[in-house]
Amino acid sequence: MSGIEYYASTILIFTFINAIAALGFNLQIGYAGIVNLAILVLFAVGGYMTGIAGLQPPPNDGFTHYIGGFGWAFPWDLGFGVVCAGGVSVLLGFVALRRLRTDYLALSLVAILQGLQVVVVSDRLLFNGTTGLVNIPVPGIDQLTPDQFQWAFAAISLVALIATYLIIARVTSSPLGRAIKAVREDEEAAASLGRDPWMFKLVAFVIGGCAAGLAGGLTALYATGWSPAAWLTPESLLLLTAVIVGGRGRNIGAILGAFIVYGLVAQAANLIPPGDLTARLPEIQTILLGTLLLVFLWFRPEGVLPETKEKFPPRGRAPMTMGSNAGPLGGSAVSASTERQG
């Protein structure tokens, strides 16, 4: 594999992984209207928990400390990371979503993010402090050549992306998705029709959190490590830009946004010829992303692929019920419904 191929495959892997996180973030912010600026907490939980599930117990070297160390093989370590991210999402949902709205919710989530970063860095016994977790076992690293490993991990990431998309798309295209959007639009009106707005926001929050945890776990596996430097607050800007640019409230838009932001814009800084600006690449990257975000917010806030209207069968067409010969007035549909409900 040439250097260019290795670089391209690495970008592809990170783009797939961040598309997974963007899907989760889009469900929270685009569909449910929850500005979750603590999304990186869930990303980090996925990374850390995948790591401690896959690693062996910490050695008695006096330097390395972390909880867990279960020695689980892939994909159980990754699954553990996803479940833990979901659990933390539930906790955050109880703490922040229950009582807080809009600006106060966003601020409280930022505060939680900052606080947890401080805790994790300060307490070496949890996740090894600033050093973080290293040598996280990676599936196939010993059995495959480096080239094969690259493409195998790209395939794993792509499968995970497709699975995440299918799950989230099932939710958003169902009455549950409609209810989540209704709560986003007007919580009080939604409550006046018998729905508890918090429950629907929590569902979106937790599913989105699991997606972020999956992305974090995959990142930890690919990088064979995880540290606090991996979840700096500016990473939230990347995700936010991806969702805004791609299109809020549109799953394909979130994926497209991830490709645009991670696959193109974030790499554009790397096209700068070596020279005085080379040391400034991270800042240049941030400026490019911020500029892109502002341009879209000013001129195309709906994103490249805007949210679409819910689709229903057109009038006059027989309802699409499996196993029924329902006509337009739905006589048989009642029977089919009874059969399903019974």
Add this chain to the structure above:
Amino acid sequence: MTLRNHDVPGVNAGVANSATAIGTPALRVSEVRCSFGGNQAVRGVTFDVTTGSFVGLIGPNGAGKSTLIDCISGRNSAYQGQVFALGNEITRLPMYKVARAGIVRNFQVARPFKKLTVLSNLMYGPRGQVGERLERALIGGWRAQENELLERARASMDVFGLGPEENNYGSELSGGQERLVELCRAVMSQPRVLLLDEPFAGVSPVNRKRLADRLKALVTEDGMTILMVEHRLEWVERLCSRILVMAEGSVILDGTMQEVRSNARVIEAYLGPSPE
């Protein structure tokens, strides 16, 4: 086609619920008091609303009518007193629990979901949709119910000529259309008690008659109970068998329209004291 509440399996039971004990009022309001700062908006209001009746709630601006509706519906929980729905206490419950107890309302300023289409707005109305459960959303098995609700929703829209607006966003409607969409959405939820706050405001003349006929049918044919705040007295007179008049936070008369028209206190509440 008559706008009826079809008994959709798996969704809400029909509004004429045989479990409601004979004689149990659909709505009981007992000594409800509500203040905003130093202003007592509702002062010890007490009344019952019989199941299957259509009651009007009228009064001059600032009488406390909408505040009372807010208290009953759970939108405002900062009140004293008690509220019962179909024999069950709903005092100071949050709005979604009051709605689950069978009381659904509209709002004084219509609130359709702006970024949902008209059809999506109505489809959201019915409670207990299996597709709103996470496991069903993932596994499936909700389409049959969805199709039945779709029929009801479209029939409801057609009554008011909203069919052409089916795929328009809530934000693209006129004021009267917003009102009708909100009302149809509320009726789709098959409430036992419907609290209406100025349902005719902004509605076109031709749709006002249709709306009046539909509301009457909901009461006479489906056994729904309606408490309606309305300033247009012609509709109150036409629809309501009983009228509550509020002024300065209190109910000053409970009677027929004939009694309302001839009552000195009511006349004074609307027109002010006669110059002496």
